[in-house]
Amino acid sequence: MIRLYDHPLVEDCYKVRLFLDLLGLDYELMPVDIFPGREQDSPAFRQLSPLGELPVLADGDLVLTKSQACLTYLALRHDRDGAWFPAGNAAAAGAVTGWFAVADQLAGTLGTGRRAFTFETGRAPPGWQAEARRLLEYCDAWLWHRERQGHLWFATAGLPSLADLALFPHIALAPEAGINLTGWRALSRWTGRVKALPRFSPMPGILSTSSHQEPGA
Amino acid sequence: MTDQDAPFPSGEWIAVGTPQEARQPGGLSGLLAGRMFCVVPDGADGLHARWTQTRPDGSSATTVPGSPALSLAAQQAYGLIWLCAGPARVPLFSLPEYGMADGRVVPCGALSVRTSPLRAVENFLDLGHFPYVHTGILGNEPFTEVKAYRTSLENGELWARDCLFRQPKSAPGATEPAEVGYRYRVVSPLNVLLYKSAPAGQEGDDVICLFTQPLSETSFRAHLLMVLKDQTSPMAGMVAFQQLIFGQDKPILENQRPARLPLTGLTEKSVRADAMSLAYRRWLVELNWRYGAQYERG
Numbered sequence: 001m002i003r004l005y006d007h008p009l010v011e012d013c014y015k016v017r018l019f020l021d022l023l024g025l026d027y028e029l030m031p032v033d034i035f036p037g038r039e040q041d042s043p044a045f046r047q048l049s050p051l052g053e054l055p056v057l058a059d060g061d062l063v064l065t066k067s068q069a070c071l072t073y074l075a076l077r078h079d080r081d082g083a084w085f086p087a088g089n090a091a092a093a094g095a096v097t098g099w100f101a102v103a104d105q106l107a108g109t110l111g112t113g114r115r116a117f118t119f120e121t122g123r124a125p126p127g128w129q130a131e132a133r134r135l136l137e138y139c140d141a142w143l144w145h146r147e148r149q150g151h152l153w154f155a156t157a158g159l160p161s162l163a164d165l166a167l168f169p170h171i172a173l174a175p176e177a178g179i180n181l182t183g184w185r186a187l188s189r190w191t192g193r194v195k196a197l198p199r200f201s202p203m204p205g206i207l208s209t210s211s212h213q214e215p216g217a
Numbered sequence: 218m219t220d221q222d223a224p225f226p227s228g229e230w231i232a233v234g235t236p237q238e239a240r241q242p243g244g245l246s247g248l249l250a251g252r253m254f255c256v257v258p259d260g261a262d263g264l265h266a267r268w269t270q271t272r273p274d275g276s277s278a279t280t281v282p283g284s285p286a287l288s289l290a291a292q293q294a295y296g297l298i299w300l301c302a303g304p305a306r307v308p309l310f311s312l313p314e315y316g317m318a319d320g321r322v323v324p325c326g327a328l329s330v331r332t333s334p335l336r337a338v339e340n341f342l343d344l345g346h347f348p349y350v351h352t353g354i355l356g357n358e359p360f361t362e363v364k365a366y367r368t369s370l371e372n373g374e375l376w377a378r379d380c381l382f383r384q385p386k387s388a389p390g391a392t393e394p395a396e397v398g399y400r401y402r403v404v405s406p407l408n409v410l411l412y413k414s415a416p417a418g419q420e421g422d423d424v425i426c427l428f429t430q431p432l433s434e435t436s437f438r439a440h441l442l443m444v445l446k447d448q449t450s451p452m453a454g455m456v457a458f459q460q461l462i463f464g465q466d467k468p469i470l471e472n473q474r475p476a477r478l479p480l481t482g483l484t485e486k487s488v489r490a491d492a493m494s495l496a497y498r499r500w501l502v503e504l505n506w507r508y509g510a511q512y513e514r515g
Contacts, residue, residue, distance in 0.1 A: 008461040033453035035460075036235070036326035118329050120438075175471070178331065204464025 227303035333509035
């Protein structure tokens, strides 16, 4: 059985939970009391995750940290259709990992801003709001052009990829960082599409349904 | 027109953090209704609280021009530090369940929310939202009925008794759906707790607390505490359960408009499910409570 060391309110944990649900895999959640218990600093947890970070994915003897590493592993190991990580398509695979980097930039801006306010843990870097807006603007414009070409997802034609899952929690939780998404309409349409995926599961702060319109509708 | 500047919520005991935080270098600093405070141990097993002018990061604090100087008292109770600005209106409420041998204390930390603290207290008192917001945990369709219950004012506290709700997973240790009895106890406008029957196999009531610390009229920190009969579930799972529940409420709270709780126009017809919400709003009006509330000027 796959085990996921998890916290219900951490975006990077949700990314992996969501993908496990979308793949329809059985897994066991192992809650870690990072807050207020600071269990991530315990020697037992540091054995699993030397940097004290969530999530941690354990599958048999394998132990993985870093959400996008977990996503990639799960796709290559458990996605029989090979759609979520297009390993056989060099251009698409490169594009997906490029969006992983953008997801990390969003985590460093929106994510730290959200945590600094909500949990009073850590401090967001100076200017994080402007940088987050710049990134969201870029994502929105990118999606708008993709839609014009008939594509609904960030990096792939047809089906969504890990790029969409890596970006989704950070973007959908922007309001919790105090940044309203209503001006970015392509992004709003896209979050609606992610939420409409079969077996989609929400996390606290992300409502499971939303009203959205596809382009041309 | 609405009121813009509510008076400072003086006289109220307000949870602001933990004794562990106060023992950190520099003490426990934070925002209380627009003013910065700092709490440090006073060396004699007590606490010393004072107003400060600067935030921990060095930036200048919001000051309230022309506001009279307010004393600041501190005490430690229920694993939290409580502050009261000015003379206390009433003593800090009593929570005897906290010290009982069969009660497991589960501190669930604090989360900040962008709305009036009164909105959170009102939401805490609402049974009707369980099936829709906490689906599969505190409620499930089609079991949406809120049965009639009693509300009363007792010794300066607002109570609701005889509440019943069918819940799929009423507590971290619950293994089957159950009809769960609730009693709500609003001990002050900013502090609320409930007693609910513990899951099958456990005797007595669990206690769930929400203590709000206003940062401004439209933002607050929610201090979450539980005292459970459950002696076996791992702590991390119990904390995660409560943070998940509150995390589900948070976006609902933050999307309510206006952010401040409207306390006029209370004559609208309501269904009985709203009885406690209405009682809470009427009680706030009787107390002439202003902070985080909105009154229409008539």
